[in-house]
Amino acid sequence: MTTRSHAARAAAACLVAAVSLCAQGSPAAASGQAGIEAPLVSDAVFKNVQILKGIPVDEFMDAMGMFSASLGFDCVSCHTGGIYTNRGAFAEATPLIQRARQMIVMTTTINKNYFGGQPRVSCFTCHHAKNRPEFIPSLALQYGELVEDPNSMQIFPDQRTTVDKVFERYLQALGGPERLAALASFTARGTYEGFNTGGNQFPVEIAARAPNQRTQVVRTPDGNAVKTFDGTSAWAAEGWRPLPLLALTGGNLETARLEALVSFPANIRQAFTNWQVSSTTIDGRVVQLAQGSNPGQPPVNFYFDESGLLTRIVRWNRTAVGTVPIQIAYSEYRPVAGVQMPFRTVITWTDGQNTFALTEIQPNVALDAARFARPAPFKSK
Numbered sequence: 048m049t050t051r052s053h054a055a056r057a058a059a060a061c062l063v064a065a066v067s068l069c070a071q072g073s074p075a076a077a078s079g080q081a082g083i084e085a086p087l088v089s090d091a092v093f094k095n096v097q098i099l100k101g102i103p104v105d106e107f108m109d110a111m112g113m114f115s116a117s118l119g120f121d122c123v124s125c126h127t128g129g130i131y132t133n134r135g136a137f138a139e140a141t142p143l144i145q146r147a148r149q150m151i152v153m154t155t156t157i158n159k160n161y162f163g164g165q166p167r168v169s170c171f172t173c174h175h176a177k178n179r180p181e182f183i184p185s186l187a188l189q190y191g192e193l194v195e196d197p198n199s200m201q202i203f204p205d206q207r208t209t210v211d212k213v214f215e216r217y218l219q220a221l222g223g224p225e226r227l228a229a230l231a232s233f234t235a236r237g238t239y240e241g242f243n244t245g246g247n248q249f250p251v252e253i254a255a256r257a258p259n260q261r262t263q264v265v266r267t268p269d270g271n272a273v274k275t276f277d278g279t280s281a282w283a284a285e286g287w288r289p290l291p292l293l294a295l296t297g298g299n300l301e302t303a304r305l306e307a308l309v310s311f312p313a314n315i316r317q318a319f320t321n322w323q324v325s326s327t328t329i330d331g332r333v334v335q336l337a338q339g340s341n342p343g344q345p346p347v348n349f350y351f352d353e354s355g356l357l358t359r360i361v362r363w364n365r366t367a368v369g370t371v372p373i374q375i376a377y378s379e380y381r382p383v384a385g386v387q388m389p390f391r392t393v394i395t396w397t398d399g400q401n402t403f404a405l406t407e408i409q410p411n412v413a414l415d416a417a418r419f420a421r422p423a424p425f426k427s428k
């Protein structure tokens with residue numbers, strides 16, 4: 048059944064089509080206003096949730112990303128084509144949705160009965176980006192070359208170097224601790240292109256204030272899409288989301304925190320209590336890998352290239368149906384007030400890929416606290 052299999056990068060194509068609908072005010076969009084303080088849960092927002100009840104809306108969407116990535120599917124592989132014109136159509140049952148519901152129950156049961164409730168088995172364990180899992184071992188795989196995935200959570204610590212050395216080199220490559228300390232804020236402009244822009248580029252403005260506040264506004268034709276982290280909480284007021292204002296939770300909150308943290312890199316090392324260092328290869332080049340972790344959280348992988356600069360971050364979101372990865376790649380470093388800053392950022396996750404290409408960064412701009420406050424719900428033009 049290869050016709051149903053699509054590249055994971057196309058996973059969110061259906062959302063693109065649904066964007067304009069949300070703008071017209073779907074039932075879910077209308078109910079969003081009430082849930083601003085406590086994040087609304089899946090079955091309070093969606094119409095036909097039978098299994099994945101009581102989880103935050105952003106985690107529910109990550110679960111959809113898990114399904115798409117695990118089966119090599121697009122949203123519309125399971126959902127009806129109706130989603131292109133009507134967001135409500137996500138609630139319509141199809142044979143594959145029914146099958147997927149059974150699979151959620153099966154996977155949960157396996158974990159409960161045989162792995163003490165630990166999430167050891169996920170959709171990906173069997174499916175490996177195919178709708179019909181292979182059940183015959185592959186000789187090509189058995190005798191072929193072992194391919195190492197640089198994004199693996201499991202790392203093999205290298206005793207020859209230390210986390211101090213890696214970060215010392217990183218801070219030097221950036222311009223040195225003094226110049227970094229002098230960078231208290233910045234604003235940036237550029238373009239955004241993503242899974243929801245249909246190949247177009249929209250203007251983006253970013254503002255960040257040390258140590259850990261960051262906001263971005265994408266000027267879409269439909270309205271201003273805002274994502275903000277105020278140092279503690281994060282919100283998304285973006286037209287493509289299931290709600291006009293979504294409080295980010297769990298791993299999505301941690302990703303927002305991380306994006307803000309990396310804006311002022313002098314603080315990265317202190318932000319994690321435990322570090323391990325290793326090395327791996329990305330595109331045939333050896334990179335240094337530092338993995339930071341905090342109790343009760345999945346770790347975060349930081350990759351440094353031969354110049355010592357940060358080239359990639361990988362972190363993970365836990366969901367009710369397993370763990371999904373998020374990769375952030377940084378490139379095109381240029382000096383701003385003597386500090387090397389990445390002008391290009393590519394964020395890849397199971398629901399899509401977003402590219403931010405900056406054209407200018409203004410250092411040390413006065414920014415008031417209101418810039419980082421909870422945004423108003425997304426309003427369609």
Ligand code: HEC
Binds near residue numbers: 062095100111139289
């Ligand atoms: C493998 C099949 C599969 C794929 C692929 C999939 N979904 Fe789903 N989707 C489901 C199932 C199953 C449910 C119902 C879950 C439940 O009953 O707990 C669901 C429910 C939903 C709902 C709730 C609808 C409602 O109102 O009740 C939304 C929204 C949704 N999916 C969006 C998406 C998006 C966006 C994508 C692509 C990123 C996607 N889905 C990909 C299987 C899938």
Ligand code: HEC
Binds near residue numbers: 178
């Ligand atoms: C223990 C292994 C295993 C796990 C875990 C698993 N699946 Fe499956 N899945 C299968 C097998 C086997 C089939 C049947 C393939 C066939 O009919 O040839 C299947 C079929 C499916 C199908 C039907 C595909 C089609 O095109 O007919 C869907 C949808 C599906 N699984 C979704 C999921 C989802 C979502 C998860 C995670 C919640 C999951 N599966 C977890 C083994 C698994």
